[in-house]
Every structure is written in C-alpha cells, then in structure tokens.
Amino acid sequence: MSSSRTESEASRFELAISYLLIIGVISSLILVGIGMILFYFHFGRLEISEKEAMFLREQNFFYFFLDLLRGGPGQDKAIWLMTLGIAMLILTPYARVILSVFHFIGKGDIKYTFITLFVFLLLTVSLILH
Amino acid sequence: MKERIANVRVGIYLGMYTTVGAIIGATVTTLISPVYLYFFFAAFLTTSFIRLAGPKSADFTHSQSQDRVSGWLDLRGSYYDEALQKTVSYQANNALLGGAGMLLAGLAAGMLGIGAGAFKVTVQENILKLPPKVSSTTSNFIIGLTALAGTSVYLYSGLLNLTLMGPMAVGTTIGALMGGRVLNKLRDRPLRILFFMVVAFLIVQMLYKGVMSI
Numbered sequence: 097m098s099s100s101r102t103e104s105e106a107s108r109f110e111l112a113i114s115y116l117l118i119i120g121v122i123s124s125l126i127l128v129g130i131g132m133i134l135f136y137f138h139f140g141r142l143e144i145s146e147k148e149a150m151f152l153r154e155q156n157f158f159y160f161f162l163d164l165l166r167g168g169p170g171q172d173k174a175i176w177l178m179t180l181g182i183a184m185l186i187l188t189p190y191a192r193v194i195l196s197v198f199h200f201i202g203k204g205d206i207k208y209t210f211i212t213l214f215v216f217l218l219l220t221v222s223l224i225l226h
Numbered sequence: 227m228k229e230r231i232a233n234v235r236v237g238i239y240l241g242m243y244t245t246v247g248a249i250i251g252a253t254v255t256t257l258i259s260p261v262y263l264y265f266f267f268a269a270f271l272t273t274s275f276i277r278l279a280g281p282k283s284a285d286f287t288h289s290q291s292q293d294r295v296s297g298w299l300d301l302r303g304s305y306y307d308e309a310l311q312k313t314v315s316y317q318a319n320n321a322l323l324g325g326a327g328m329l330l331a332g333l334a335a336g337m338l339g340i341g342a343g344a345f346k347v348t349v350q351e352n353i354l355k356l357p358p359k360v361s362s363t364t365s366n367f368i369i370g371l372t373a374l375a376g377t378s379v380y381l382y383s384g385l386l387n388l389t390l391m392g393p394m395a396v397g398t399t400i401g402a403l404m405g406g407r408v409l410n411k412l413r414d415r416p417l418r419i420l421f422f423m424v425v426a427f428l429i430v431q432m433l434y435k436g437v438m439s440i
Binding site: 179223 | 234235238239241242245246249299300367370371373374375377378379381382383384385386387388389390391392393395396399
C-alpha cells in the first residue's frame with residue numbers, strides 16, 4: 097500500500113517535472129520569438145549578423161544570467177529578449193538535473209542520487225569555470 | 227507522455243559520459259582548424275546509416291540475462307507500447323561499453339554542435355539492448371545535458387551568435403513539433419529514404435566545404 101503510494105507520488109513528480117520543463121521551453125521560445133520580431137522592426141531585416149554585439153561571451157554563465165536580469169532590457173529590447181530566451185533555454189536541462197536529484201532523494205535511491213549529483217556538479221563546474 | 231517511456235536512470239547514467247565527452251569535444255573545437263571539423267562531421271554522419279538498418283519496436287526481444295554492472299545500476303524498466311498494445315519490459319546490458327559509446331557521442335556532439343541523437347540511439351539499441359522507443363525518448367533527455375555542457379565552452383569562447391541561435395531555436399522546435407505529428411502517419415520506408423537523402427546531402431556538402439577550405 098505504502099509502496100504503491102510512493103510509486104504514484106514519484107510518477108506524479110516525474111509528470112510535474114516534464115510539464116515544468118515544457119513550460120520553461122515554451123516561455124524561452126516566446127521570448128526569443130518576440131525578440132526576433134522586435135529585431136526585425138528595429139533593424140528592418142532578420143539576417144545573420146557578425147557584429148560584436150550579437151555574440152554572447154562570458155566566463156561564468158551564472159554571472160551572465162544575473163547581469164542580464166539586473167541590467168534589464170535597456171534600449172536594445174530585442175537583443176535582451178533574445179538573450180534572455182536563449183539563457184533560459186540553456187538553463188532548462190540544468191533545472192531538469194536539479195529536479196532529478198530531488199526525484200531520486202524522494203525515492204530513497206541513494207545510488208542515483210549520487211550519480212545525478214555528480215552530473216549536476218560536472219555541469220555546474222563547467223558553467224562556472226569556463 | 228514521452229517522459230513515461232524515457233528511462234530517467236538510463237538517461238542520467240549515460241548523460242554522465244556524454245557530459246564529459248561534450249566538454250572535451252567543445253574545448254577541442256575551439257583549438258583546432260575548422261577544416262578538420264568538416265571532415266570529422268562527414269565521417270560522423272556516416273554512423274547515422276547504421277540506424278537505417280536498426281530494429282523496429284516489434285523486433286525487440288526481452289533480454290533474459292543482465293551483466294553485473296548493468297544489474298548493479300538497476301538499468302531496467304517497462305512501458306506500455308500503444309502500437310503493440312502491450313507492456314514491454316526490458317533490461318539493459320553492457321553498461322560500461324555503452325558508456326564508452328556515449329563518451330564518443332558526447333565528444334562528437336561537443337565538437338560539431340549537434341545532438342548526435344542517431345548515434346546515441348544506435349548505442350542504446352545495439353550495445354545496451356534497449357527497445358527503440360525507450361532509446362529515442364531517453365536520447366532526447368541526454369541531448370539536453372550534452373548541449374548544455376558544450377554550450378558553456380562556446381559561451382566562454384564567444385562563439386554563440388544570437389542572430390543565428392534565435393531563428394534556429396524557434397525553427398527547430400516548430401519543426402520538431404510538426405515532425406512529431408507527421409511521424410505516426412508516415413510509413414517506415416519513405417521515412418528512411420528521406421533520412422538517407424538528407425544525411426547523404428549533408429555528407430557531400432561537408433566534404434565539399436572541407437576540400438574547398440584546404
């Protein structure tokens with residue numbers, strides 16, 4: 097009885113994770129889409145630009161994301177919206193891993209809690225140190 | 227619903243290897259000449275043809291035995307197959323060899339900025355002996371991790387172009403949604419022929435670009 101309730105809770109949790117991620121992806125794409133429309137109206141074209149401002153560059157992804165939120169849209173709303181959408185899209189699988197850690201902790205699966213934590217650390221180090 | 231077919235344990239275990247591979251691959255890309263990438267891309271694309279000869283869902287046979295490492299990792303599961311109208315149980319094999327294959331997939335994905343989904347599915351079906359549907363859905367889960375690992379290197383290197391990423395993100399998502407709807411209505415043979423033509427075109431294009439860059 098208790099075991100089947102735990103399984104059902106785990107299944108609900110998995111479903112909640114997948115819906116959360118779908119919402120994350122859709123929100124990111126809406127932001128990118130609005131950004132692209134504004135970009136078109138502002139510059140009169142939508143083509144691949146080699147301008148310096150179009151390239152994203154940062155050593156630490158988290159600083160990059162926080163600066164983006166703190167800085168706000170400013171004058172370049174189109175570029176800001178596209179960057180925010182892309183940053184959210186990049187963060188989606190990361191959020192998936194964090195939620196998976198809780199999923200395995202909730203299931204009492206110590207082995208996979210550690211394996212998932214290892215993947216989480218690997219990704220975090222990669223996002224911070226590069 | 228696909229989440230219920232995808233095996234989270236298999237995904238996380240294999241994701242560990244692809245993440246390491248992608249970080250190494252993306253770092254290599256920032257250091258070498260693009261000419262090598264064209265040839266490597268063309269060579270890697272040929273692995274997609276292995277998938278063409280891959281098994282169908284109905285061909286999958288449940289493995290009776292499981293090696294010690296796969297057993298310890300608890301790489302097993304079941305899902306309800308709507309086409310077959312039955313619950314399919316499965317257990318993975320060759321976890322370590324599969325991990326090595328995924329390391330290679332991650333390396334290629336990081337180097338070339340691709341998902342390497344066909345290769346990942348091939349490894350899961352042929353080495354880990356997982357059912358095709360589990361392999362494809364779990365592969366989607368792993369691709370996200372691999373992409374994230376590679377992206378961090380590209381962000382540091384300043385190789386991410388907004389005007390390229392924006393339309394690609396929107397276009398590929400709309401394409402994937404439309405493809406998913408059309409997929410069930412298409413027969414296997416025309417789908418494989420279309421896949422063959424697209425991959426063959428890409429191989430020729432990459433070889434041409436590589437030769438012209440020398």
